[in-house]
Amino acid sequence: MRRRSFLSRASLLGLPFFASQSAAASQPVEGRAAPSNVRQFGAVGDGLTDDSAAIQAAVNASLHVYFPAGNYLVRKKIDLRSGSSLVGDGTAMLRTDGTSYILSAVGRIGARRPLRKDARHGDKQILAAASTGRQYQGAGGFLLQSEEIPLGHPTHRAGELGVVSSVNRDEVGVSGLVLADYLLADNAMAAPVTFVEGVSIRGLRLSNDNYAKNPSKVTSALIYLEFVKDFRVCDSSLQRNNSAGISAFNCVNGVISQNSIGQLRDGGRGILGYGVQIGFSSQNITVSGNTISECRHAVTTGTGTKSSRTPNHGVSRALTIVGNSISNCTNAGLDTHEDSDGVTITGNSIIACDPVGIHARSYRSSISNNTITSCTRMGIRISKTAKDTVVSGNMISGIRRGPSGGDGISIESQAVTVTGNRISECDRHGIAVMGDASTDISITGNSCSNNGQFSGGDGINIDRRGPISRLTVVGNTCVDLQTRPTQRSHFKIDPRTTLSKSDCLVTNNNFSSPAKSRS
Incomplete structure (x- = not known):
């Protein structure tokens, strides 16, 4: 059976990437049970007591945890599990004075197993022994790892995510992978992935004291998600950190909406300070309706680097950035790196960013109906790697020259x-x-x-x-x-x-x- 009969067209159509469970089945189930009050587990919320252990105990004991008004000091990151739902009253503050994340959800990667090439299909077929293929089947995901040769598309790197859909004798079918432009190397590997699923964070305020006390101290993202599926971060405030607000790596089917995000800087390394960072093989993530200001980039997609957990880049696909209000960013309002593909940027307001309002480096981007004003050097920049990009219906005005430029x-x-x-x-x-x-x-x-x-x-x-x-x-x-x-x-x-x-x-x-x- 040939490869193309196995592959789904979901990724090309922007449909949900995985078929192992329905989205509804893995969404947070708020309302099915009353949330547990974090105070019942010993959290004090006075801003002085380290509440890390109490909050972790609440998360471990209950899927749904409520934070009443208070200032909760978190000196050890809180590990979330599948179905975790954290809800604050809108004023509850989670803050740290350390360098680690405040909230973290990280899935697992299984043992890597080899795949082999198929010369009949130009090295584009994925083959494995049936016994190996069946070990992948039923897993939450499938991570392809290969030092491949890209054919004309600089965005196409190894580290793609998919789901084993069938096993037929010695061939493994994988849904959702986009392999038409790959040459798989002889040493291609694959690993099963177990996602953390159905995480929800709502109505919380997060910050890091080092922003004021140690401006050059490198910290971690306030919220860190890796190999997480069906997540939501909504109606929260993420402010004052020497790193990112939210980092989502190798995540699938997520919504980041209606948050206030700002005062994020790079902590001295020059590569951080992102409001929202989406990277590696992330798929189908929407960033909408957020107010983001005083960051290096309000939203960045792709990373341009290899993952520390896998020896690969990966390509972020089917990302939507819509209806956000962005201002006063020190590098770009929105930045799509070359290792992202098919990014949709629409209906955003971008004001006073330097050196560019929107910097497109990704393949097949759509940039439409944005309002860009008073930025320095460029309103929209379409860089060399941003092939097949459409820029339509934008209103651009007052772009200042700065040291150079001044182009709409x-x-x-x-x-x-x-x-x-x-x-x-x-x-x-x-x-x-x-x-x-x-x-x-x-x-x-x-x-x-x-x-x-x-x-x-x-x-x-x-x-x-x-x-x-x-x-x-x-x-x-x-x-x-x-x-x-x-x-x-x-x-x-x-x-x-x-x-x-x-x-x-x-x-x-x-x-x-x-x-x-x-x-």
């Missing part, structure tokens, strides 16, 4: 569509195409007005500095109606850029005076 949308990649955006009053260009990788670019139906506020930039600027092919510029409106126009040109092609006459199209645009179009 900056494009440095291939196969990028920019359509229906409104870009105004940026210090340099409304839309800029640059870099040696830029090709197959479609710019249609955008409005660029009153740009070039600082340096006399252009509405649309093509600065490829070399040959460019498959460029489409159609139906755009570029105007400058200010009393003293600042937009140097409505449309400009740098003299060092060479257009292919056979597949480049510039037509039906409204490039109105007083600025000129130049090439």
Whole structure:
């Protein structure tokens, strides 16, 4: 039986990734039993007594734990289990003065077993002895580990998650894996995964005292989740930490919503300070309706590093970032690393982030209907690795120059569509195409007005500095109606850029005076 008959199309359709249990069966079951009051287990909540042991006892004894108003000092991380539901009254504070997590849920990885290649299918088939395959079957998940050779897609790394769906003689079927662009190495391995399932955190406030007392001390995320399935973190406050607010690695089917997250910095290592961090083989996670400010990145996807628990990268897929209010981040409001794929960013408000509002490095991203204002250097940056990205319906204004830049949308990649955006009053260009990788670019139906506020930039600027092919510029409106126009040109092609006459199209645009179009 061939591999493709085994693989489900769930991951391509954005459907729930695992089929071992229904989502409803593994969701938190609040309401089935009255929650236990953490005070009944000896928690004091006076801000002085270490309540770690009492809180852990409550979690171990009851799936549902309630925190009344109080200041609960946690000096040892609280380990959550499947079905754990922590609910606060909205003012209950969990704080630490240490370097570890406050709340943690971590699944287990079983022993790794070898897979072998199948030359008939270009090394894309997964094979194993039937006895080995049956050991995977019924496990909560399946982690593929392989030092593979990617075929043209920099996001595709080893460490994918799936579920064994069938065993037929010597072949193992795996649902949800995206392997069409892999060459599996001869030393490919697989390991069964046991998830922590159905974790819920709601109505709590978390913080770390080191934020004020030891600003350079490296700490851990306030909430840490790894190999967790069907989780929710809602209606909580995560503030003041020298690390991340929430880290979710190798997690599946999660919601992070309606939280207040802020005052998070890197603790001196330059790689932390994330409001929400989603990495490795995480799938189907939504970050929605949060207010996030004063972080390095409000939300970051992918990690760009290998997991400490597995010797692989992994690719985060089917992530949605929607309806968040983001401000005053010191690196980027939203950042998608190259080891994430299919990220949807829509309906967010991003204000005063430096150096960019949204930095897309991930493959097949969709960036739509966001409002981006008063950021420094770039509103949206489409980096070299962000192939097959669509940027549509965004409102971008007031992008300041800083040491460089000042562009509403900056494009440095291939196969990028920019359509229906409104870009105004940026210090340099409304839309800029640059870099040696830029090709197959479609710019249609955008409005660029009153740009070039600082340096006399252009509405649309093509600065490829070399040959460019498959460029489409159609139906755009570029105007400058200010009393003293600042937009140097409505449309400009740098003299060092060479257009292919056979597949480049510039037509039906409204490039109105007083600025000129130049090439």
